[in-house]
Amino acid sequence: MVSISISSVSKRFGSLKALDDVSLDIDEPMVMGILGPNGAGKTTLLKLITGIMRPSSGKILINGRSVANDPKNVLKDVGSLIEQPEFYPYLTGYESLRFVCRIRGMDSSDCEDEIRRVAEMTSIKGYLHRRTGNYSRGMKQRLGIAAAMACDPEILVLDEPTTSLDPKGMKEIRDIISKISREERHIVILSTHLLNEARDVCDRVTIINGGKLAYDSRAVRRSDIITVRVSKVPENMVINSPFVQEYRTEGGRLIIRKSTGTENHSVVKYLVESGWNVDEVTSYDDLEDKYIGIVGKGGE
Amino acid sequence: MAGRGRFLTVFTHYFTNYYRSRSFYVMLILILLISSLMTYLSFRYSNNLPSFLGGTQFQNLPVSEKENVFAFLWAFILLDVPVFASVFFGSPAVSSEIENKTSYHIFSLPIGRFTLLGGKYLAAFAVTLVVTSIYIAFEAAVLGIEFHAFPFPRFYISYGLLILFILSLTSLTFLISSIFSKNLYAYITVFIIYFLVFNVVEILLQLLYSYNAFFLLSNASSIVQRVFINVSTSNFSSAGSITPAGIHEVLTSSFVMLLYTVIGFVAALFVFERREVH
Numbered sequence: 001m002v003s004i005s006i007s008s009v010s011k012r013f014g015s016l017k018a019l020d021d022v023s024l025d026i027d028e029p030m031v032m033g034i035l036g037p038n039g040a041g042k043t044t045l046l047k048l049i050t051g052i053m054r055p056s057s058g059k060i061l062i063n064g065r066s067v068a069n070d071p072k073n074v075l076k077d078v079g080s081l082i083e084q085p086e087f088y089p090y091l092t093g094y095e096s097l098r099f100v101c102r103i104r105g106m107d108s109s110d111c112e113d114e115i116r117r118v119a120e121m122t123s124i125k126g127y128l129h130r131r132t133g134n135y136s137r138g139m140k141q142r143l144g145i146a147a148a149m150a151c152d153p154e155i156l157v158l159d160e161p162t163t164s165l166d167p168k169g170m171k172e173i174r175d176i177i178s179k180i181s182r183e184e185r186h187i188v189i190l191s192t193h194l195l196n197e198a199r200d201v202c203d204r205v206t207i208i209n210g211g212k213l214a215y216d217s218r219a220v221r222r223s224d225i226i227t228v229r230v231s232k233v234p235e236n237m238v239i240n241s242p243f244v245q246e247y248r249t250e251g252g253r254l255i256i257r258k259s260t261g262t263e264n265h266s267v268v269k270y271l272v273e274s275g276w277n278v279d280e281v282t283s284y285d286d287l288e289d290k291y292i293g294i295v296g297k298g299g300e
Numbered sequence: 301m302a303g304r305g306r307f308l309t310v311f312t313h314y315f316t317n318y319y320r321s322r323s324f325y326v327m328l329i330l331i332l333l334i335s336s337l338m339t340y341l342s343f344r345y346s347n348n349l350p351s352f353l354g355g356t357q358f359q360n361l362p363v364s365e366k367e368n369v370f371a372f373l374w375a376f377i378l379l380d381v382p383v384f385a386s387v388f389f390g391s392p393a394v395s396s397e398i399e400n401k402t403s404y405h406i407f408s409l410p411i412g413r414f415t416l417l418g419g420k421y422l423a424a425f426a427v428t429l430v431v432t433s434i435y436i437a438f439e440a441a442v443l444g445i446e447f448h449a450f451p452f453p454r455f456y457i458s459y460g461l462l463i464l465f466i467l468s469l470t471s472l473t474f475l476i477s478s479i480f481s482k483n484l485y486a487y488i489t490v491f492i493i494y495f496l497v498f499n500v501v502e503i504l505l506q507l508l509y510s511y512n513a514f515f516l517l518s519n520a521s522s523i524v525q526r527v528f529i530n531v532s533t534s535n536f537s538s539a540g541s542i543t544p545a546g547i548h549e550v551l552t553s554s555f556v557m558l559l560y561t562v563i564g565f566v567a568a569l570f571v572f573e574r575r576e577v578h
Contacts, residue, residue: 013578050408053576075410082404090320091313102309103409131320147405157408 002154003027009058018044020211029185033202041211042191050080079153085144089133104151118146137164156188214294225284228254232277241270310419318427323388327431335438342442367447368528374439375525382466385428390473391486398481403577413573425470465521468557471564478571523553
């Protein structure tokens with residue numbers, strides 16, 4: 001079974017502690033989101049996982065093997081995109097992907113199909129035979145994701161993969177990430193500063209702040225709580241319904257915890273009949289509150 | 301894929317990137333210009349060496365010695381070619397990975413640093429050799445046409461020593477490159493070490509102690525030309541003999557260059573193995 005175990009990992013740069021005693025275990029296929037402000041230590045953690053850096057203390061095991069001690073073998077199971085990807089400018093996208101496939105141990109004859117597969121997934125097929133020096137930022141990003149996915153590694157480490165992409169590209173990449181995790185049963189570690197991205201894609205979210213792991217939760221999407229945006233509030237605004245367990249108001253929103261088994265439409269029907277003017281119903285999560293709470297405490 | 305296959309993949313990847321680069325074409329144009337100029341001078345002065353070199357000892361030389369003088373002159377220029385080529389291809393070898401951020405993509409691949417550095421080293425060596433061999437081809441053609449002298453054994457010995465020189469210089473530039481994170485620092489340091497530090501040390505030792513600094517790469521590399529005529533251009537006490545360097549000097553210089561090759565590469569690997577990208 002694919003797994004990542006991060007035990008008491010710290011990383012120092014001189015007197016600066018970029019990561020401080022971080023521990024995490026991922027032992028089943030999922031999309032793990034890593035959130036945090038700039039300089040929090042997100043990318044440092046990803047660099048440690050991918051062997052680009054070595055921890056000052058602690059250890060990182062991938063499928064039970066130490067990254068620091070045996071990077072050559074351990075990294076066979078890991079595809080990564082760290083920071084904004086750069087390639088050798090005089091080589092084509094095809095040559096860059098072929099290099100990755102060959103280094104990952106793929107036979108020369110199989111490379112062609114694999115390159116076509118990842119190029120189609122990332123929509124760069126038409127650009128494969130151009131030199132990467134002529135690629136736009138977004139094209140390099142897509143090529144970087146294609147390179148990370150080449151040879152279908154069990155673990156994908158992606159550092160802000162949707163940066164530089166247009167909205168359509170962002171959606172495509174998020175769909176790919178979800179598919180890789182849910183259908184192909186791989187682990188995806190996704191660093192992002194976009195809360196909605198984490199909300200849409202991640203099964204589990206951690207927040208790193210000041211080099212420390214400040215939050216770790218699997219409950220990214222709460223199915224029992226909904227946010228209802230309302231434009232008209234009745235004079236008698238007491239909600240007394242068997243569908244609603246508890247509620248509170250926040251500006252023009254109602255945050256409602258539903259009773260067990262209650263469907264959204266039952267709550268909406270009750271509200272409308274009680275004189276509320278319902279504009280929008282969305283599922284609620286407390287990620288933003290948590291994030292602001294943590295980062296605001298002493299982050300940026 | 302076996303280690304040798306990976307090595308070949310790395311070599312091919314970097315060699316392709318090198319020979320398509322602007323640096324390669326700049327070097328190619330320079331080499332063609334210098335080779336053309338040397339070809340012109342060789343034909344122009346082949347029968348009038350004293351007016352070109354100014355020494356009376358070059359008058360009435362037999363053909364076999366005249367060909368040595370010309371081979372020496374060609375090698376004199378040749379010695380700077382690998383220096384420039386190595387600076388172009390070797391100096392940014394590691395520093396560019398850091399500066400251009402290609403390291404994030406490369407260092408996270410399942411490949412040993414030895415294979416990575418070794419493949420890249422051979423690619424830089426090969427592309428330098430290709431550039432240098434164009435000059436050698438001009439030289440061989442001129443010597444062949446003008447003196448009907450090609451091939452002659454010392455020419456091959458000189459070429460073999462040149463290969464050793466390129467290997468040692470590439471090792472030195474890789475070592476310097478592995479220390480820096482900026483290409484410019486690596487370029488400047490290689491130039492300063494080779495053209496300034498080596499020369500100053502050599503001249504000072506010569507002037508103050510009459511000591512021949514055989515252990516310096518710049519000194520050892522001069523064997524490439526001294527196999528034709530044993531005159532060191534930085535040796536002020538040189539008697540100006542037109543006899544070739546003896547076997548002892550050839551072996552000593554070869555050994556020094558071999559040491560630079562091995563120690564330089566091992567030290568570069570030592571630094572590279574521990575290199576982290578922040």
